[in-house]
Amino acid sequence: MAATRTARKAPADKYDERRTQLAESALLTLGxxxxxxxxxxxxxNNSEFSHGVVHYYFADKLELIIYCVRYYKARCVTRYDAVVADSSTPEQLVEAFAAKLVETILDEAPMHRLWYDLRTQSMFEEGLREAVLMIDRTLEEMIWRVVARYATLSGRDVVTTPAAAYGLLDGVFQRALLGHLTGRADALDDLRDQTRSLLPLLLAPAT
Structure with a gap:
């Protein structure tokens, strides 16, 4: 009997589980x-849940979207950790990082499109800003782990800041995403080439 009681989920756990299920479903529509x-x-209408159920768990669209994006990005912030951990030379890291950037566009383009949409909307929608800024910081930290590891493997110092490195690589990624979404055949090849070219520019010249 005690084991059965222990195995049962607390109401709070069930509530969070349903919110997560709703977020996973909503992300498809939002994307x-x-x-x-x-x-x-x-x-x-585009999920298995009724409007009443969605409204019960989320007061409005803004609350749902903030939850969705936080949930999705929480899964993404470790995306490049294997690249950092598994690379033993700077060349390996660059190739693995470029390949992962391309892979995530191929696999999750709608989610990236949603992220850039929300980041732009946060300039007008004050309620989005805190969540967008928090996610931006985590993405910046994620990219910096790659850059710092690349510097260590290269035996050179980084000559830029985390914010500048993130801004540069994010701009290249966003342009490649737009090219991919609009059918530009060379968009992802350009992303690989630009990643190979840009990472060395973030480091001090070899001595």
Whole structure:
């Protein structure tokens, strides 16, 4: 009997589990329609959940979207950890990092499109700003781990800041994403080439 009671989930756990299920379902709609065209009703219509259920767990679209993006990005912030851990030469790291950037565009383009949409919307929607800034910081830290490891493997110092390195690589990534979404055949090859070219520029000249 005691074991059965222990195995049962607490109400709070069930509540969080349902919110996570809703987030996973909502992300598909948000990734396809974007921020402006998605409503709680539209999200419900494209999921197994009723509008009433969605509204019970999230007061409004803004709360749902913030939860969704935090949930998704929490899974993504370790995306390049294996690149850092498994690379033993700077050349290996550059190739693995470039390959992972391309892979994530191929596998998750709608989610990246949603992220850039929300980051732009946060300039107008004050309620989004805290979550967007928090996620931006975690992404910056993720990229910096790659750059710092690349510097260590190269035996050279980094000559830029985490914010500058993130801004540079994020700009290249966003441009490649746009090219991919609009059917530009060489967009991902360009991303690989630019990654190979840019990482060495972040380090001091070899002595």
């Amino acid at each position: 396809e329609l974007g921020y402006a065209r998605s409503s709680l009703r539209e999200i419900a």
